Amino acid sequence: MSTPLSSERPEHAPAAHPAIAQGKVGVLLVNLGTPEAPTAGAVRTYLRQFLSDQRIVDLPRALWLPVLHGVILNIRPAATARNYKKIWREESDESPLRYYTRQQAEKLGERLGQVSVDWAMRYGKPSITEKLNLMKKNGCTRILVVPLYPQYSATTTASVTDDVFDAVRAMRWQPAIRIAPAFHDLPAYIEGLAKTTRQHFASIGWQPEKVVLSFHGLPQRYFDAGDPYYCHCAKTARLLRAEMGWSEAFAPLAFQSKFGREKWLEPAADETIETLAKTGTKKIAVIMPGFVADCIETLEEIDIAARETFINAGGEAFTAIPCLNDAPEMINILEDIARREAAGWV
Ligand SMILES: C=CC1=C(C)c2cc3[nH]c(cc4nc(cc5[nH]c(cc1n2)c(C)c5CCC(=O)O)C(CCC(=O)O)=C4C)c(C)c3C=C
Ligand SMILES: [Fe+2]
Numbered sequence: 084m085s086t087p088l089s090s091e092r093p094e095h096a097p098a099a100h101p102a103i104a105q106g107k108v109g110v111l112l113v114n115l116g117t118p119e120a121p122t123a124g125a126v127r128t129y130l131r132q133f134l135s136d137q138r139i140v141d142l143p144r145a146l147w148l149p150v151l152h153g154v155i156l157n158i159r160p161a162a163t164a165r166n167y168k169k170i171w172r173e174e175s176d177e178s179p180l181r182y183y184t185r186q187q188a189e190k191l192g193e194r195l196g197q198v199s200v201d202w203a204m205r206y207g208k209p210s211i212t213e214k215l216n217l218m219k220k221n222g223c224t225r226i227l228v229v230p231l232y233p234q235y236s237a238t239t240t241a242s243v244t245d246d247v248f249d250a251v252r253a254m255r256w257q258p259a260i261r262i263a264p265a266f267h268d269l270p271a272y273i274e275g276l277a278k279t280t281r282q283h284f285a286s287i288g289w290q291p292e293k294v295v296l297s298f299h300g301l302p303q304r305y306f307d308a309g310d311p312y313y314c315h316c317a318k319t320a321r322l323l324r325a326e327m328g329w330s331e332a333f334a335p336l337a338f339q340s341k342f343g344r345e346k347w348l349e350p351a352a353d354e355t356i357e358t359l360a361k362t363g364t365k366k367i368a369v370i371m372p373g374f375v376a377d378c379i380e381t382l383e384e385i386d387i388a389a390r391e392t393f394i395n396a397g398g399e400a401f402t403a404i405p406c407l408n409d410a411p412e413m414i415n416i417l418e419d420i421a422r423r424e425a426a427g428w429v
């Protein structure tokens with residue numbers, strides 16, 4: 084006879100067959116990742132793993148690794164660490180991305196009752212492997228992984244999938260795995276963005292003349308090779324404009340965070356923001372729908388650096404709309420995704 088199919092021990096099973104907890108459903112939220120501390124050393128460790136992922140930088144290793152190890156990891160960590168220091172959450176000694184991801188998991192867990200909800204980071208800690216092993220140990224035989232990227236990209240969503248399957252590749256008894264799809268056009272997501280935007284405008288007490296819709300950028304080459312990310316961003320932008328009654332001229336699309344020398348998706352957010360100020364726009368808002376949690380890209384690059392660019396170029400009022408973070412609207416989105424994608428399990 085073959086090995087037992089369940090944790091019940093049949094007559095013929097070896098006496099040492101372990102009792103195995105099983106039968107639970109797990110949901111694992113996964114975001115990009117973040118350094119452990121706002122120091123050059125911790126940022127170097129994080130960037131080494133992040134920028135070594137071939138999904139992120141797809142250049143031949145023989146070309147890329149010497150640049151990464153010889154130049155980037157010697158220069159960038161110190162500057163990036165200084166930026167992390169500006170946004171670090173001293174209360175809990177962690178980055179905002181880590182804080183909000185944990186809050187999202189805890190609050191989703193309260194909504195889902197029997198389901199075990201946990202969180203992991205694609206780069207850094209806690210890793211996907213660590214959390215999948217823990218969930219399995221705690222009896223999860225069915226696990227839904229939710230990459231926290233509304234717009235699909237091979238650089239982000241696919242990289243999470245790769246890592247999940249690398250982790251289960253090492254398991255003799257694998258849990259059943261589902262990966263939730265991107266949610267760039269999910270009604271709950273668009274409505275959540277619209278609602279938090281309206282609340283934000285009410286709280287600041289003024290209305291912008293323009294709203295820049297800024298998404299994280301990507302090399303143009305990745306789009307040319309078939310990555311649907313740009314199209315997902317454009318659709319989110321179109322649906323959000325429709326929901327808010329905005330025109331494209333009032334709410335232009337832009338891409339931030341260019342990295343390296345290649346051509347990236349355009350227009351660049353910092354150039355768009357500077358041009359708006361130079362052409363007489365005095366009050367702008369920036370919304371970053373591609374990020375579901377505030378992070379260095381939203382809090383430093385936009386709310387600090389792009390604000391400075393706008394004011395220095397003649398702008399007068401600048402506001403960055405907070406990400407969905409752990410607002411009830413975000414938890415509604417996650418609950419909607421979890422209930423649909425784990426249908427038949429929960
Ligand atoms: C080739 C480089 C990069 C690609 C491609 C890329 C795609 C990409 N990234 C995000 C989301 C985030 N990126 C964040 C930080 C960050 N991204 C890159 C480079 C690429 N990203 C770098 C070098 C960094 C580190 C910061 C810096 O040194 O400038 C973050 C923030 C993490 C945090 O801890 O706050 C997020 C989130 C997406 C969605 C994406 C592709 C669609
Ligand atoms: Fe990035």
Ligand SMILES: [Fe+2]
Nearest residue numbers: 340341380384
């Ligand atoms: Fe950036």
